[in-house]
Amino acid sequence: MASQPTAKSSNASRYLFLFLIGLVIGAVATVMAMRAIQSRQDPFPDSVMHVMQKHAGLLGDKVAQNRCAATDTVPHVRALRTMANDLELALPGLAEDQRFVTHASDFRAKLDASLATPPTGCTAAKALADQVKESCKACHQDFRG
Numbered sequence: 001m002a003s004q005p006t007a008k009s010s011n012a013s014r015y016l017f018l019f020l021i022g023l024v025i026g027a028v029a030t031v032m033a034m035r036a037i038q039s040r041q042d043p044f045p046d047s048v049m050h051v052m053q054k055h056a057g058l059l060g061d062k063v064a065q066n067r068c069a070a071t072d073t074v075p076h077v078r079a080l081r082t083m084a085n086d087l088e089l090a091l092p093g094l095a096e097d098q099r100f101v102t103h104a105s106d107f108r109a110k111l112d113a114s115l116a117t118p119p120t121g122c123t124a125a126k127a128l129a130d131q132v133k134e135s136c137k138a139c140h141q142d143f144r145g
């Protein structure tokens with residue numbers, strides 16, 4: 001009779017132990033699965049977009065701060081232009097689509113025009129920053145779900 005409670009409590013701790021083992025294995029398996037899914041995704045397309053977002057944002061900041069000399073804006077336009085070269089490379093599935101290529105080409109053409117004749121005042125710089133945003137929006141409207 002005296003051994004009965006001990007057996008019960010050892011059962012309970014065995015279940016608790018198994019439960020904890022299960023939790024740990026579950027957590028490890030989840031992390032492994034998430035890593036595997038993540039490693040299958042190519043970070044390049046989103047990286048191209050995020051670099052462009054950063055420079056488009058910085059360009060807008062310059063205008064907002066009334067810093068509109070060519071030396072303020074041109075570095076960001078150049079960075080945007082470099083990334084714009086990679087739009088088709090980043091999204092090869094869309095590079096077959098004529099509308100996508102047109103959006104990308106229009107964007108590059110606008111940036112080229114602005115590099116050829118950089119804005120010299122805040123009115124022109126603001127127009128440029130707005131044009132950049134419009135280009136992003138135009139393509140996103142068609143291709144970002």
Ligand code: HEC
Pocket residue numbers: 045046049050052053054056080087091094100101103104107132133135136137139140143144145
């Ligand atoms: C020629 C088309 C095109 C242009 C131009 C374009 N984008 Fe994109 N962008 C896309 C597509 C397509 C996606 C969705 C990509 C995906 O998730 O696979 C996207 C996604 C994004 C994302 C989300 C990325 C993520 O992590 O999910 C950001 C941010 C972004 N774009 C910013 C910009 C900015 C800023 C500009 C302009 C300076 C811009 N894009 C110009 C096509 C374009």
